Amino acid sequence: MKILLLSDTHGFLDEKIHEYLNDRDEVWHAGDIGSGEVADALESVTKLRAVFGNIDDLTIQKRFPLNNHFVCEGLKVWITHIAGNPPHFDLRIKKELMSQPPDLLISGHSHILKITRHKEWNNMIYINPGAAGNHGFHIERTMVRFDVEKGLIQNMEVIQLGKRGYLPKVY
Numbered sequence: 001m002k003i004l005l006l007s008d009t010h011g012f013l014d015e016k017i018h019e020y021l022n023d024r025d026e027v028w029h030a031g032d033i034g035s036g037e038v039a040d041a042l043e044s045v046t047k048l049r050a051v052f053g054n055i056d057d058l059t060i061q062k063r064f065p066l067n068n069h070f071v072c073e074g075l076k077v078w079i080t081h082i083a084g085n086p087p088h089f090d091l092r093i094k095k096e097l098m099s100q101p102p103d104l105l106i107s108g109h110s111h112i113l114k115i116t117r118h119k120e121w122n123n124m125i126y127i128n129p130g131a132a133g134n135h136g137f138h139i140e141r142t143m144v145r146f147d148v149e150k151g152l153i154q155n156m157e158v159i160q161l162g163k164r165g166y167l168p169k170v171y
Helices: 015-021 036-043 058-063 091-099
Strands: 002-006 026-029 047-050 067-072 075-080 104-106 113-118 124-129 140-149 152-163
Touching (some): 002 015, 015 140, 036 058, 047 067, 124 140
Parallel strands (some): 002 026, 104 124
Antiparallel strands (some): 140 152
16 A cells, blocks of 8 residues: 655645545545645545644544544554654553553644654554645645555555745734
8 A cells, every 4th residue: 555644735735736646545634634625636636535624624533533443554644733742652542552542643833843752652653744734834845655565564654755845024
């Protein structure tokens, strides 16, 4: 299973992302999608698994869950927008993490690319793909692609989309 992982598009879908969608079986979005048009554009190319984020309106919140738990090729996955900064996880998810840690926890929100393994959480892998959109304090727009086969993540690659667009000064 070939996956493209992104987050925090905030209503902006860079044309470069389409170059990476064509060979992917699924795209996973970790919230702050920003508009139905972004979700529609992603779904027009491949299967979309997503969660809503704190900036998403009611339309997006009705379309996607707060938490998305599923199994992909034997890998237990949990996508949520706000997970905290590992190992200091958000209280909203910490209890469930302690009792049933996934193999892979994915979140967004911070706009900071982070990929770590947590031995204290059943060797769980944590991925925040950074932000693929133009809105926020991040400098570089990023996303992650990888393959999942027989419960294992393989061929992981961080993709840099370029610098975030700067907003014009208001006088």
